[in-house]
Amino acid sequence: xxxxxxxxxxxxxxxxxxxxxxxxxxxxxxxxxxxxxxxxxxxxxxxxxxxxxxxxxxxxxxxxxxxxxxxxxxxxxxxxxxxxxxxxxxxxxxxxxxxxxx
Numbered sequence: 001x002x003x004x005x006x007x008x009x010x011x012x013x014x015x016x017x018x019x020x021x022x023x024x025x026x027x028x029x030x031x032x033x034x035x036x037x038x039x040x041x042x043x044x045x046x047x048x049x050x051x052x053x054x055x056x057x058x059x060x061x062x063x064x065x066x067x068x069x070x071x072x073x074x075x076x077x078x079x080x081x082x083x084x085x086x087x088x089x090x091x092x093x094x095x096x097x098x099x100x101x102x
Contacts, residue, residue, distance in 0.1 A: 018042035019066040020049065021075070023087065031075045031083055036067055055093040057086050 020035035035045050049056050062082050069076070075083055 015039040016042040016046075017060070017063045017067060018045040019063050020045055020054075021066075021083065021086075025087075029074065030080070031087075033066055033069055033071050033073055033075070036069075036071055038067075055090045057089050059086065062086065 015038045017038045018035070018041075019033060019037075021031040022034045023031040037045050046056055048054075059082070062079070065079060065082075
């Protein structure tokens with residue numbers, strides 16, 4: 001291996017990543033990716049979500065999987081189980097914020 005070789009990716013700072021999903025629980029469509037971003041864009045996605053009282057769930061693995069997809073695309077079946085866990089989190093947060101759970 002060349003000692004002068006430098007892998008910039010190895011020493012690159014970790015940039016935050018974020019994804020936003022839209023989902024109608026009474027509709028037939030799967031969740032849709034409505035925003036993806038890294039760095040400042042990710043921070044803006046999270047800021048807007050919090051500003052509108054949208055629950056924020058941290059899952060680095062899920063964000064990385066979603067980052068490989070396109071905005072406007074429906075969620076692929078391979079991610080249904082993971083996203084179902086996130087939706088369960090969202091419903092639990094909503095229930096806590098509502099008097100008597102709903």
